[in-house]
Amino acid sequence: MTSRPKVLISAYACRPQGGSEPGAGWAWAKAAARDHDVWLLTRRKFAHEIADELAIRPVPGLTVVPLELPSWVLKLRRRPADVYWYYPLWQRLAARTARELHAEHSYDVIHHLTFAVDWMAAGVVRPSSAKVIWGPVGGSTTAPLSMAHWLGPRGVVGELVRRVYTGIRRHLTGRKAARTADLMVAQNNDVAETFRSYAREIVVQPNVAISRFTASGPYEPFGPPGVKTALFVGRLIPWKGVLLAISALARPEAANWVLRIIGDGPDWERAERLALQLGVRDRVEFTGQLPRESVLAAMFRADAVLAPALREAAGWAVTEALASGCPVVCLDRGGPSVIVGPGEGVVVPWQGDPVGGLAKGLASLDGRITPVDRWGPDRLPDLLTKWYAGAHVSH
Numbered sequence: 546m547t548s549r550p551k552v553l554i555s556a557y558a559c560r561p562q563g564g565s566e567p568g569a570g571w572a573w574a575k576a577a578a579r580d581h582d583v584w585l586l587t588r589r590k591f592a593h594e595i596a597d598e599l600a601i602r603p604v605p606g607l608t609v610v611p612l613e614l615p616s617w618v619l620k621l622r623r624r625p626a627d628v629y630w631y632y633p634l635w636q637r638l639a640a641r642t643a644r645e646l647h648a649e650h651s652y653d654v655i656h657h658l659t660f661a662v663d664w665m666a667a668g669v670v671r672p673s674s675a676k677v678i679w680g681p682v683g684g685s686t687t688a689p690l691s692m693a694h695w696l697g698p699r700g701v702v703g704e705l706v707r708r709v710y711t712g713i714r715r716h717l718t719g720r721k722a723a724r725t726a727d728l729m730v731a732q733n734n735d736v737a738e739t740f741r742s743y744a745r746e747i748v749v750q751p752n753v754a755i756s757r758f759t760a761s762g763p764y765e766p767f768g769p770p771g772v773k774t775a776l777f778v779g780r781l782i783p784w785k786g787v788l789l790a791i792s793a794l795a796r797p798e799a800a801n802w803v804l805r806i807i808g809d810g811p812d813w814e815r816a817e818r819l820a821l822q823l824g825v826r827d828r829v830e831f832t833g834q835l836p837r838e839s840v841l842a843a844m845f846r847a848d849a850v851l852a853p854a855l856r857e858a859a860g861w862a863v864t865e866a867l868a869s870g871c872p873v874v875c876l877d878r879g880g881p882s883v884i885v886g887p888g889e890g891v892v893v894p895w896q897g898d899p900v901g902g903l904a905k906g907l908a909s910l911d912g913r914i915t916p917v918d919r920w921g922p923d924r925l926p927d928l929l930t931k932w933y934a935g936a937h938v939s940h
Contacts, residue, residue, distance in 0.1 A: 549606065550653040550933060552581045553646060555639050555669040557632065558659045559587040561598035564837065565861045567591070569681075570659040571598075572754035576925030577656070578607040581933065584646060586639050586669070589613035610646070612638055632660065636668030643669045654678065654933045657722075661752050661858070663736055664714035670722045678932060679722050680730030681752040683858025684711060685739040686879040688784045689895065692855060697815065700783025715739075723747075728932055732858045733880045748932075751880050753864040754925060757916035760845045760869075764913075773802045773848040775907060776871075778840060778862040781810030786853030786876070788812070788819055789900055793851065795823040796904035802828070804851065807843065809834040844869040849890070849910055852881050853903055860884050867917035874906035889914055 554577060559570030574585045587595070589611035599607070614634055643655060656678040657667040663684040670679045688696060688704045696704060720743045723729050729744040731737040737749050767774040775794075779785045787806060794804050806816065806829065813831065820826040835843075840862075844850065850866035852875040857863075859880035866873050873890035875881035876899060882892050891906030893899060 550581045551584075551650055552577055552654040552656060552933060553584045553586065553643055553650075553652045553669065553675070554656045554658050555586045555643065555667070556658040557588060557635060557639075559585065559591050560594055562594065565859075566659050566661060566752075568861075569661065569752040569754060571595070572922045573658055573752070573925055573929070575604050575607065576754075576922055577929045577933075578604050579926040580930050581654075582606045582608075584608045584610055584650070584652075586610050586612055586642060588635070610642065612642060614638060633666045636666040638668070640668035640671060643671075647673065647675060651675075656933075659752075661732060663719045663722075663731075663740070664711040666718055667722050670725050672725060676728070676933065676935065677726045678728045678730065679726035680728075681732045681750050681859075682730065683732035683736055683752075683880065684719075685715070686733060686735040686856040686858060688855035689878075692895070692899075695786065695788050695855075696783040697788075697812075699811075703783065730932075733883050735879060736858075749883065750928065751859045751864075751884055751920065753859055753861055753880075753884065753920045754922040755861065755864045755868045756921035756923070757918045758841060758845070758865075758869045759916075765846055766848070767805070767846050768803060771801060773907075774846070775802055775804050775849045775851040775874075776843055776847045776866075777804060777806045777808070777851050778866075779808050779852075779854065781806070781808050781812040781816060783812060784855045785810075785812075785857075786855055787816045789853040789876075789903060790851045791816055791820050791825065791829060792823065792900045793853075793903035793907065794825045794828060796901060798901075798904040798908040802848075802907055803830070804828060805830045805832060805843065805847070807832050807835050807840055841865060841869060844871045847871050848913065849874055849907055851903065851907070852876075853893075853899065854879065854881065855895070857881055864917075864920050867914070868920070870913045870916040872910050872914050874903055874910070876903075884920060886917075886919070889917060 556570035558567040560567035592611040652675045655675045663682040723740045723743040729747045777790045820829045850873045857879040863881045876895040893902035
């Protein structure tokens with residue numbers, strides 16, 4: 546009887562009920578266990594939740610290896626800065642643990658899964674007798690400085706600081722990881738282009754893992770006949786593009802649209818002020834942050850999701866919209882432009898007149914779409930089996 550290949554996965558963030566990064570960690574690790582024996586390195590704080598999930602829905606072949614730094618280090622953690630110093634320390638612990646486990650089990654594949662950031666340390670991405678995979682990773686997408694008007698002074702300063710800091714880290718850490726890995730998985734085309742000359746092999750695949758949703762009842766639109774509703778879902782921060790969404794609403798092409806803004810953040814006041822200046826405040830509703838269930842319910846009733854983010858790495862809200870049958874209008878930057886396919890919405894050029902493009906995109910939509918299943922977790926097992934083939938690569 547042929548034994549199953551052995552895989553070690555490092556997922557700093559991994560939660561069965563989590564969204565975005567933690568949800569990706571769990572979905573991909575579980576998918577890998579279909580055809581492989583998987584050892585999952587993750588934070589100890591997720592172990593109890595994972596154990597509860599496995600008690601209900603067992604995953605044969607999945608062994609959880611909880612890792613945490615000593616308790617006295619945990620007491621020093623302060624958010625949000627902990628990701629900049631605690632995370633690298635955890636990655637060092639993961640690297641040491643991976644070496645010990647590899648010596649014992651002789652893995653065929655070692656895979657760094659989360660955090661999916663191309664300028665942060667990846668402890669297990671080291672020369673090895675196993676096949677080493679890094680990603681999906683994002684981070685290279687930038688907010689164009691030519692759109693400084695939409696970012697505002699604070700947003701421009703933040704973008705410049707981010708470019709300098711992450712650029713240095715990407716040069717020192719990211720390039721080394723790309724050269725070391727046998728396969729680099731990029732979240733979007735921007736990342737692929739940045740690392741193409743450094744990676745041995747590179748593919749583009751978003752980390753999203755969301756199956757199509759079904760509504761609990763009949764379709765009930767938000768507004769009266771003739772009035773369409775667009776949703777903006779995300780934090781109200783400069784690069785998410787909420788000002789672009791409000792400005793699009795003021796164009797003649799979007800005269801029969803209203804905008805529901807779901808989220809909270811420092812740009813709320815600036816967004817509200819812009820809506821007043823443009824004369825569309827009566828067509829813009831600020832709901833604040835809502836539970837995920839309420840957001841999904843809104844997607845079942847909306848006519849579109851407006852996603853004008855300037856540097857989104859992947860786009861979980863965009864994927865959720867498509868999975869619920871809600872078309873998406875986005876800019877051709879980062880992950881959303883990879884996720885939104887033909888007939889599923891409109892991808893608008895960010896150069897030229899992006900506001901006009903967003904408004905025309907809304908106007909061109911012809912109702913809701915068939916819920917999209919292309920980015921569901923069911924695609925992952927075959928994908929990983931393909932990537933994991935050809936193990937025991939000599940460095």
